[in-house]
Amino acid sequence: MHQESYALSETPASPSSTRIKLARSTQTRVRCGGTAGTTIAARLSEDPSKTVFLVEAGNDDRTNPDVFDVYKYSAAFGTSLDWAWSTDLDRTMHGGRTLGGSSSINGAHWTRAMKAQYDAFSQLLGEEDSDMNWNFDSLFSYMKKAETFTPPDQDQRTKGANYNPDFHGFSGPVHAAYPRGMYGGPQQPAFANAVQNVTGIALCQDLNGGDANCVSFTPHTINPSDNDTRSSSATAYLSPVEDERTNWITLVNHQVTGVLFAGSAPSVRATGVEFKKSDNTGESFNASARQEVIVSAGAIGTPQLLQVSGIGDPAVLESLGINLKVNLSTVGRNLQEQAMNNLGHSARPSFSPDGIGPANCIAFPSLKELFSENGGSNGSVTADDIADYIMAMYPSWAESQAVNGLNSEALTTIFGIQVGLIVNDDAPVMELFFDTGFPDDIGIDMWHLLPFSRGNVTISDSSVFTKPEVNVNWFSVDFDLAVQIAGARLSRRVLNNTAFDTISSGETIPGTGTVPEDGHGGSDDSWQAWIQDVFSAVSHPIGTAAMMRRELGGVVDGKLRVYDTANLRVADASVLPIHLSAHLQSTIYGVAEKAADIIKSGI
Numbered sequence: 001m002h003q004e005s006y007a008l009s010e011t012p013a014s015p016s017s018t019r020i021k022l023a024r025s026t027q028t029r030v031r032c033g034g035t036a037g038t039t040i041a042a043r044l045s046e047d048p049s050k051t052v053f054l055v056e057a058g059n060d061d062r063t064n065p066d067v068f069d070v071y072k073y074s075a076a077f078g079t080s081l082d083w084a085w086s087t088d089l090d091r092t093m094h095g096g097r098t099l100g101g102s103s104s105i106n107g108a109h110w111t112r113a114m115k116a117q118y119d120a121f122s123q124l125l126g127e128e129d130s131d132m133n134w135n136f137d138s139l140f141s142y143m144k145k146a147e148t149f150t151p152p153d154q155d156q157r158t159k160g161a162n163y164n165p166d167f168h169g170f171s172g173p174v175h176a177a178y179p180r181g182m183y184g185g186p187q188q189p190a191f192a193n194a195v196q197n198v199t200g201i202a203l204c205q206d207l208n209g210g211d212a213n214c215v216s217f218t219p220h221t222i223n224p225s226d227n228d229t230r231s232s233s234a235t236a237y238l239s240p241v242e243d244e245r246t247n248w249i250t251l252v253n254h255q256v257t258g259v260l261f262a263g264s265a266p267s268v269r270a271t272g273v274e275f276k277k278s279d280n281t282g283e284s285f286n287a288s289a290r291q292e293v294i295v296s297a298g299a300i301g302t303p304q305l306l307q308v309s310g311i312g313d314p315a316v317l318e319s320l321g322i323n324l325k326v327n328l329s330t331v332g333r334n335l336q337e338q339a340m341n342n343l344g345h346s347a348r349p350s351f352s353p354d355g356i357g358p359a360n361c362i363a364f365p366s367l368k369e370l371f372s373e374n375g376g377s378n379g380s381v382t383a384d385d386i387a388d389y390i391m392a393m394y395p396s397w398a399e400s401q402a403v404n405g406l407n408s409e410a411l412t413t414i415f416g417i418q419v420g421l422i423v424n425d426d427a428p429v430m431e432l433f434f435d436t437g438f439p440d441d442i443g444i445d446m447w448h449l450l451p452f453s454r455g456n457v458t459i460s461d462s463s464v465f466t467k468p469e470v471n472v473n474w475f476s477v478d479f480d481l482a483v484q485i486a487g488a489r490l491s492r493r494v495l496n497n498t499a500f501d502t503i504s505s506g507e508t509i510p511g512t513g514t515v516p517e518d519g520h521g522g523s524d525d526s527w528q529a530w531i532q533d534v535f536s537a538v539s540h541p542i543g544t545a546a547m548m549r550r551e552l553g554g555v556v557d558g559k560l561r562v563y564d565t566a567n568l569r570v571a572d573a574s575v576l577p578i579h580l581s582a583h584l585q586s587t588i589y590g591v592a593e594k595a596a597d598i599i600k601s602g603i
């Protein structure tokens, strides 16, 4: 939650230490302390005449090994560090509930999507936003602004690490580097070779420059000067300046319970926020805003906060007794999330991983490579068949998903752009993430990247302390499942490729008992049954306050301003309108850096 030119109200009393600091200030800003929120706070507090007030629901856990030690990935899951939202089909979606948000508990992988995917953001905006430059060139410069990249040394290069200096920043707050414990065993090069053998996909030097359609070694957000510990938005943007920047105040363990408004649509004015201790005890505090309020509570938290504050679907809000401030039925809709499955092989006794990781070799096949004859095809369909199929079917998918968008016309336009990216721009539809030690000695974690299934985040209570309902509508478009099936089959073929002959002693997960070999890598039916039984959430939700034209179901415009409001912005993963062929954090840092400049420019 960010609030510009902000001052705490006196009713009731604020926590004393916070009140004392704020009393000295006349120009204060407030936000949620996640990936985007902390980034924006840091940039805005560069101006000493402004005071920033950072409100974070979670704790400051920078010294907790479950946070700073990237080798303990997943230790945070299910603990107080994790929102752990329940979703449909009983899958849990994770999200960081701690200073730094999800950047404090994520897998630390550092990748970017295709140039055309970022350029498509502009196609979804109106003429009036054409000069906002929501495109690759602009976002790439902001992603690089966020980054300090440490080039791989000779030892890491021998193990496969590589880079292109034009694709990285070298003076930003977030550290990206290859790990000192990088695997030197034969398994990661074998994966890169097997993927090339099976799909014809190219090995690229560095996928961070706008072309991710390749197999590549990728860096992590770790700090080589600090023992390869996690570089989160909290350690990157807050830690270096917190002792000297007296105009930046951090309040943890407090939850924003609502945005306060005056006036009526189309010029509703955010006048402040209300917040309370995160355990929902004690008094509520009000804070008033003289200029604007910015919400950065993530793709689940942001639509929840907007809805409890009176911005959303009138049918939902009025049934809960919430006073409607802005009729924006798509708040919480357009939810896009990916599903993951994990294939495993046991290794031969002679295999040594030679290192501790983290794993860092990833393949991003396009539709053509995924459905290639020896890749993920079932032997009866070609990639051209699939391309014809999606071009013919997407209007009917828009029809079936309309309830989770604005309407079928809007989704037809959005899906048309998504189809174009897949068919014409080779936007990767699948990620194959090679893993050492998971789910067996070696394995592939694989997920479809560009779902057409749309879901929603909908409140069932007027209190922010009741978690919202999160409905992903997993695989409600058959193409999403077809991609996942092809990805599983491709993963089987990759792990069975001769490149692994000296490493693997055979598939254990799912195993041919569960998905029998049928001469074509396993039947669609048996893969489908396994996938639907065991898939998990990737925890990459986006789209729930999408930056699009209002007639497409947008919640914010190209200035990140919520429609029908004069001074309320959103900046986090919820504004991404369509999914990307990438892990998300680099993009979110880019969005946040750009948001800070938009706010500073006063437009």
Ligand SMILES: Cc1cc2nc3c(=O)[nH]c(=O)nc-3n(C[C@H](O)[C@H](O)[C@H](O)COP(=O)(O)OP(=O)(O)OC[C@H]3O[C@@H](n4cnc5c(N)ncnc54)[C@H](O)[C@@H]3O)c2cc1C
Pocket: 001, 032, 033, 034, 035, 036, 037, 055, 056, 057, 058, 094, 095, 096, 097, 098, 099, 100, 101, 102, 103, 105, 106, 107, 108, 109, 110, 111, 254, 255, 256, 257, 296, 297, 298, 299, 301, 302, 305, 464, 538, 539, 540, 541, 571, 572, 573, 574, 583, 584, 585, 586, 588
């Ligand atoms: C388990 C996991 C693994 C991931 N792995 C990777 C990876 O390896 N590489 C990669 O690039 N990306 C990864 N991601 C994705 C990436 O980390 C996220 O997409 C990104 O960090 C989201 O940033 P955000 O600012 O939108 O939200 P967040 O960083 O989640 O920030 C939202 C913040 O708002 C706070 N908040 C919410 N509601 C309130 C409220 N009412 N009041 C006050 N505070 C509130 C939250 O506690 C949180 O701190 C992963 C994500 C997860 C969850």
